[in-house]
Amino acid sequence: MNIVLLGAPGAGKGTQADLLSAYLQVPHVATGDLFREALRNNTCLGQQAKEYMDRGELVPDSITVAMVRERLAQPDCARGVILDGFPRTIEQAEALDALLSELDRQLDLVVFIRVRPEVLVERLSGRWICHDCQGVYHTLFNPPEVPGVCDACDGELFQRVDDRPETQRYRIEVYLRQTAPLVEWYRERGLLVEVDGEREIDRIQEDLREAVARVRAAG
Ligand code: AP5
Numbered sequence: 653m654n655i656v657l658l659g660a661p662g663a664g665k666g667t668q669a670d671l672l673s674a675y676l677q678v679p680h681v682a683t684g685d686l687f688r689e690a691l692r693n694n695t696c697l698g699q700q701a702k703e704y705m706d707r708g709e710l711v712p713d714s715i716t717v718a719m720v721r722e723r724l725a726q727p728d729c730a731r732g733v734i735l736d737g738f739p740r741t742i743e744q745a746e747a748l749d750a751l752l753s754e755l756d757r758q759l760d761l762v763v764f765i766r767v768r769p770e771v772l773v774e775r776l777s778g779r780w781i782c783h784d785c786q787g788v789y790h791t792l793f794n795p796p797e798v799p800g801v802c803d804a805c806d807g808e809l810f811q812r813v814d815d816r817p818e819t820q821r822y823r824i825e826v827y828l829r830q831t832a833p834l835v836e837w838y839r840e841r842g843l844l845v846e847v848d849g850e851r852e853i854d855r856i857q858e859d860l861r862e863a864v865a866r867v868r869a870a871g
Contacts, residue, residue: 653678653732653864654757656739656748658834659765661823662772662779663849664856666788668765669736671857676864679728682736685786686719687711708814708822710740710830717747724751732760740831745838761867762838763860765849769824776820780809794853 653676657665666682673680687705690698697719704711720738723729739745752758767775778791780800784807789796796802800809814823838844845863847856 653760653867654735654752655732655760655864656735656762656838657765658762658831658838659849660767660769660772660827660831661820662775663765663767664775664853665736665765666786667794667853668763668857668860669734670788671853672860672864673734675857675861676732676734678732678734680734680736681720681723681729681738683711683716683720683738683740684736686723690719705814706819708819708826710826713741713743713747716740717744717751720748721751724755739834740827742833742837745834759843760871761845761863762843763863764835764838764844764846765856766846767849771850772824773817773820776815777817779815780811782807782809784808 655672657669657672659665666680666685669680669682684705687698687701691702692698697715700715701711710716716738720735724733735748739748748759775790775793778793780789780791780796781787782789782802782805785802785805787802787804787807788794789802789809796809801807802809813819835844835846845859847859847863849856
């Protein structure tokens with residue numbers, strides 16, 4: 653299955669994508685993670701992306717789409733993929749349709765995780781991420797067993813540069829302006845399922861799995 657998780661910064665896309673990826677045994681492909689990995693590896697792509705990411709702006713579509721094309725063509729994506737943070741513009745959504753059709757595949761489901769802006773700020777402010785496995789934690793809502801250390805791999809936890817308060821607010825504005833229109837775009841195409849993202853992590857995951865089951869049953 654090819655699934656897109658849509659939602660504002662801090663809505664819980666990464667958290668839910670990790671769980672769904674383990675359940676469906678298909679890779680979790682997050683464009684933000686791909687850019688951050690490129691930056692860690694000091695590649696040209698990473699350097700190009702950094703200036704946009706640090707400001708909270710979107711990386712240009714041409715760069716982003718080329719990176720996703722390369723990732724989707726890798727063998728582990730052949731059985732399907734969970735896309736997190738892509739597409740983020742109508743142009744990227746059109747490019748995704750074209751990429752999937754080149755691979756003789758199609759998009760099966762788009763899940764919009766709905767969360768109010770005031771809750772997003774609280775989530776981004778308390779977020780910690782593992783340097784090694786990218787596991788996501790929250791000081792209050794999903795704390796690690798040992799502060800500063802990843803439960804899964806013992807990696808060191810850090811806070812993202814773009815989670816600073818002024819950049820957070822700007823990222824939410826960018827989302828409302830450039831990405832939120834995708835909700836109606838996908839609804840019109842009959843692909844959208846909307847879930848309330850302000851509940852327990854496990855409860856939201858149940859909704860996602862039910863949505864997947866409904867698509868499978870219909871197919
Ligand atoms: P990206 O890395 O994609 O960031 P984002 O979309 O802003 O999303 P986040 O990772 O901030 O949030 P999330 O929804 O995954 O929430 P999470 O699960 O972590 O993008 C970063 C930058 O890269 C962009 O600004 C842009 O520059 C660039 N970029 C990326 N993709 C691009 C694209 N396609 N085009 C152009 N540029 C692109 O959860 C947040 C916190 O809440 C965590 O602490 C978590 O533990 C907690 N939490 C999660 N669920 C719950 C819950 N139900 N209850 C309580 N707490 C919860």
